[in-house]
Amino acid sequence: MGIIKGALELTGRKTLKMFADAGSVAVMLMDAVRMIPKRPFRLKLLLKQIEFIGANSVPIVILTGIFTGMVFGLQCYVGFRNFGAESMAGTIVALAMIRELGPVLSSIMVAARAGSAMTAELGTMKVTEQIDALYSMAVDPVHYLMVPRLTASMIAMPLMNGICILFGLLGGYFVNVIVMGTNASMYYDNSVLYVNGADIFNSMFKALVFGIIIASICCYNGFNTKMGAEGVGKATTTAVVQSCVLILMFDYIMTSFLV
Amino acid sequence: MNSGLEVKVGIFVVAATVIIAVMGAVFGKMDFSRDKGYEIRFEILDASGINKDVQVFYRGVPIGTMKDITLEGEDLIATLILDKSFQIPDNVVFTVRQRGFVGEKYVELVRDPQIPAAGFLQSGQVYDGRQNVVSMDAVMAKIDKAAEQIAILVGALNDVFARDDSKAALNESIQSLRSITSNIETLIAANDEKFDEIIENARSLTASMDRIVAKNERSVDTSIKNIKELTASLKNFSASIDKLMENNTNNIDGSLANIKEITDKLNVAMDDIKSITKDLNEGKGTLGMLINDNETKEEVKSVVSNVKNMVSRVSEWNLDVTFGADYLFDANDARGYVNLRLHTTPSTFYLLGVSNTPRVDTKRTTTRYTLVTSPGNAGILPDGTVAFESVKDENKSSKLAFNLQYGHIFEKIIGMRVGIFESTLGGAVDLYPLRNDNLSLSFEIYDFNSFNSGFEAYTRAYIRWHFFRNFFIQAGVEDILNNTNRVFALGGGVRFVDNDLKFLAGSAGSAASAVQ
Numbered sequence: 042m043g044i045i046k047g048a049l050e051l052t053g054r055k056t057l058k059m060f061a062d063a064g065s066v067a068v069m070l071m072d073a074v075r076m077i078p079k080r081p082f083r084l085k086l087l088l089k090q091i092e093f094i095g096a097n098s099v100p101i102v103i104l105t106g107i108f109t110g111m112v113f114g115l116q117c118y119v120g121f122r123n124f125g126a127e128s129m130a131g132t133i134v135a136l137a138m139i140r141e142l143g144p145v146l147s148s149i150m151v152a153a154r155a156g157s158a159m160t161a162e163l164g165t166m167k168v169t170e171q172i173d174a175l176y177s178m179a180v181d182p183v184h185y186l187m188v189p190r191l192t193a194s195m196i197a198m199p200l201m202n203g204i205c206i207l208f209g210l211l212g213g214y215f216v217n218v219i220v221m222g223t224n225a226s227m228y229y230d231n232s233v234l235y236v237n238g239a240d241i242f243n244s245m246f247k248a249l250v251f252g253i254i255i256a257s258i259c260c261y262n263g264f265n266t267k268m269g270a271e272g273v274g275k276a277t278t279t280a281v282v283q284s285c286v287l288i289l290m291f292d293y294i295m296t297s298f299l300v
Numbered sequence: 301m302n303s304g305l306e307v308k309v310g311i312f313v314v315a316a317t318v319i320i321a322v323m324g325a326v327f328g329k330m331d332f333s334r335d336k337g338y339e340i341r342f343e344i345l346d347a348s349g350i351n352k353d354v355q356v357f358y359r360g361v362p363i364g365t366m367k368d369i370t371l372e373g374e375d376l377i378a379t380l381i382l383d384k385s386f387q388i389p390d391n392v393v394f395t396v397r398q399r400g401f402v403g404e405k406y407v408e409l410v411r412d413p414q415i416p417a418a419g420f421l422q423s424g425q426v427y428d429g430r431q432n433v434v435s436m437d438a439v440m441a442k443i444d445k446a447a448e449q450i451a452i453l454v455g456a457l458n459d460v461f462a463r464d465d466s467k468a469a470l471n472e473s474i475q476s477l478r479s480i481t482s483n484i485e486t487l488i489a490a491n492d493e494k495f496d497e498i499i500e501n502a503r504s505l506t507a508s509m510d511r512i513v514a515k516n517e518r519s520v521d522t523s524i525k526n527i528k529e530l531t532a533s534l535k536n537f538s539a540s541i542d543k544l545m546e547n548n549t550n551n552i553d554g555s556l557a558n559i560k561e562i563t564d565k566l567n568v569a570m571d572d573i574k575s576i577t578k579d580l581n582e583g584k585g586t587l588g589m590l591i592n593d594n595e596t597k598e599e600v601k602s603v604v605s606n607v608k609n610m611v612s613r614v615s616e617w618n619l620d621v622t623f624g625a626d627y628l629f630d631a632n633d634a635r636g637y638v639n640l641r642l643h644t645t646p647s648t649f650y651l652l653g654v655s656n657t658p659r660v661d662t663k664r665t666t667t668r669y670t671l672v673t674s675p676g677n678a679g680i681l682p683d684g685t686v687a688f689e690s691v692k693d694e695n696k697s698s699k700l701a702f703n704l705q706y707g708h709i710f711e712k713i714i715g716m717r718v719g720i721f722e723s724t725l726g727g728a729v730d731l732y733p734l735r736n737d738n739l740s741l742s743f744e745i746y747d748f749n750s751f752n753s754g755f756e757a758y759t760r761a762y763i764r765w766h767f768f769r770n771f772f773i774q775a776g777v778e779d780i781l782n783n784t785n786r787v788f789a790l791g792g793g794v795r796f797v798d799n800d801l802k803f804l805a806g807s808a809g810s811a812a813s814a815v816q
Contacts, residue, residue, distance in 0.1 A: 088309045096312035200316030238328025
């Protein structure tokens with residue numbers, strides 16, 4: 042009886058915490074969004090965050106995109122070869138990279154690289170009471186720390202998505218046309234034929250949402266870090282895991298609305 | 301503010317924005333050209349499956365897109381934007397097609413062979429699409445109809461077989477069939493081997509017949525034809541014989557007597573021949589000994605073999621004939637020549653020719669005169685005679701001269717000739733810079749007894765270029781070593797090679813036959 046009660050208590054506690062966390066994240070996000078147009082505009086901090094989240098993540102996003110495109114192109118080629126429709130591989134690579142793989146993979150890479158660093162930085166500030174110091178100086182930590190990160194993520198993520206898609210398409214083109222010898226014109230025509238401008242727009246919108254998720258989750262976990270250095274590690278892991286799961290969840294939700 | 305940071309972020313933002321913009325333009329199929337093409341409107345019957353922006357093809361070439369589909373009153377109007385670079389004939393039919401069974405639909409403008417084109421589609425005009433509504437939907441509708449018919453048929457069959465008497469009849473039929481099958485099986489089992497044998501024989505016979513027929517199909521046809529012709533000829537011949545017999549009964553009797561006499565004589569002759577043949581076989585007489593002697597046989601074989609070899613080598617010979625003329629500028633004279641060049645091997649040849657040599661030969665005639673006079677006078681020899689010489693130089697030119705030379709070409713680039721040059725002994729060196737005889741440089745030296753101004757040889761150098769296949773021009777210097785007689789020469793000619801000569805010979809033969 043005691044075990045069952047304990048298990049139910051644990052489940053209830055975790056569920057309540059999950060909703061509490063979700064609510065806290067939402068409240069914090071709303072605060073940050075409300076503070077975006079408020080002065081002072083810390084442009085330097087914004088640029089620094091764009092550099093950190095965006096520019097410095099370009100190499101890893103390029104690598105992710107190009108190899109994803111290559112392996113996807115190869116698998117599609119092998120699959121379509123059974124039907125003599127190798128040139129259709131271009132269509133699938135283009136559709137997949139633009140609609141799903143580009144935004145999801147670039148966001149996960151950014152979450153793993155920049156989001157974890159973001160949580161660790163904020164968590165360290167929290168456990169060393171630097172955030173409390175900001176309060177004592179009448180500086181809103183959300184405005185000072187979260188707004189530049191959120192804005193930078195919202196700006197950088199669609200751009201990273203664009204880069205990821207481009208290199209994914211190039212990777213698929215390389216494998217299919219250069220390596221496998223598919224007709225270049227047919228590959229290109231089929232790639233363009235079934236993709237339209239709305240797909241690009243939806244993809245960028247997804248990346249924007251994923252950027253908001255990354256910034257919100259990572260900042261929230263950073264601000265709520267406890268128990269010293271160990272807590273920083275835990276918060277970082279939690280932030281990355283939650284970001285990735287939420288990215289995939291929201292990807293499905295948005296896709297079901299956008300399709 | 302850190303300017304490096306700003307530049308880095310600026311590059312990142314601009315580059316990524318450009319990438320997104322380009323992708324948007326490419327995948328959004330944005331057309332930035334001012335030239336949007338020309339607008340054509342088709343009145344169509346059915347727009348199912350097609351919508352705005354579908355591609356328009358003409359004979360498989362994408363020529364534009366569907367701009368809009370509008371319903372104007374009862375008229376369904378499809379507006380197409382066609383590329384200005386395409387002129388489409390106005391007898392096209394607006395056709396909706398589908399890529400594969402599940403592919404997307406598109407518009408194809410198909411020429412109607414029944415109606416001649418009066419011109420090209422003009423911008424802004426409304427054309428009757430004469431749409432052939434054979435879409436996939438229509439096909440599916442037909443399939444639906446066919447399914448309905450099948451359902452009716454199945455229902456009717458159900459009605460037939462649902463009755464008891466039908467069922468009983470069907471059962472009876474099935475029983476009968478079963479019984480027949482059983483009997484056949486028994487029969488086959490009993491005669492299994494025989495059946496196999498018969499089938500095998502039949503197969504073998506059929507195969508043989510096939511082979512024979514295939515092999516002799518043409519022969520059989522020809523034979524039948526020949527037999528028909530032969531029968532007809534025999535019929536005619538029989539009629540002629542009958543007539544002849546009627547008219548010449550007496551003559552035939554005489555002829556038969558003559559034939560008998562000739563036959564007797566032939567018998568005697570055959571006996572003689574038999575006797576001679578017997579003697580030959582036994583080696584009697586000179587001819588018999590020769591025929592029966594093995595050594596003679598071997599020699600005859602050897603001779604035949606040698607003749608064969610010689611004929612084979614001769615067949616590899618090549619002959620070319622050159623007709624040419626050179627004009628000698630300072631001498632106001634010309635040289636004409638005909639040379640036959642026989643190549644016994646690719647590198648060896650014999651040259652036989654004749655030419656009118658313009659070479660100025662000076663023949664010096666020295667005559668010794670002796671006068672008899674009285675001794676003691678000046679210049680008188682002790683024996684009382686006086687001797688003096690009269691020298692007479694005689695110039696000779698334009699005489700007919702012969703060439704007979706042996707030549708050899710080394711490594712296709714340099715050739716040597718020795719022999720008779722214009723009826724005098726001489727030699728020549730030929731250089732073939734292109735490793736063929738299209739271009740040649742020749743130097744000839746001959747007539748070593750010439751008295752031309754103290755040089756005792758006639759030398760000439762010339763360059764010859766063959767253009768086309770049969771023609772050549774040549775230019776050179778004659779009598780190079782002689783300052784006074786040295787002249788420049790320019791000429792040309794025609795050369796017939798072996799194949800030309802064979803062709804000419806063949807044509808001449810044909811012409812002669814035709815004349816005859």
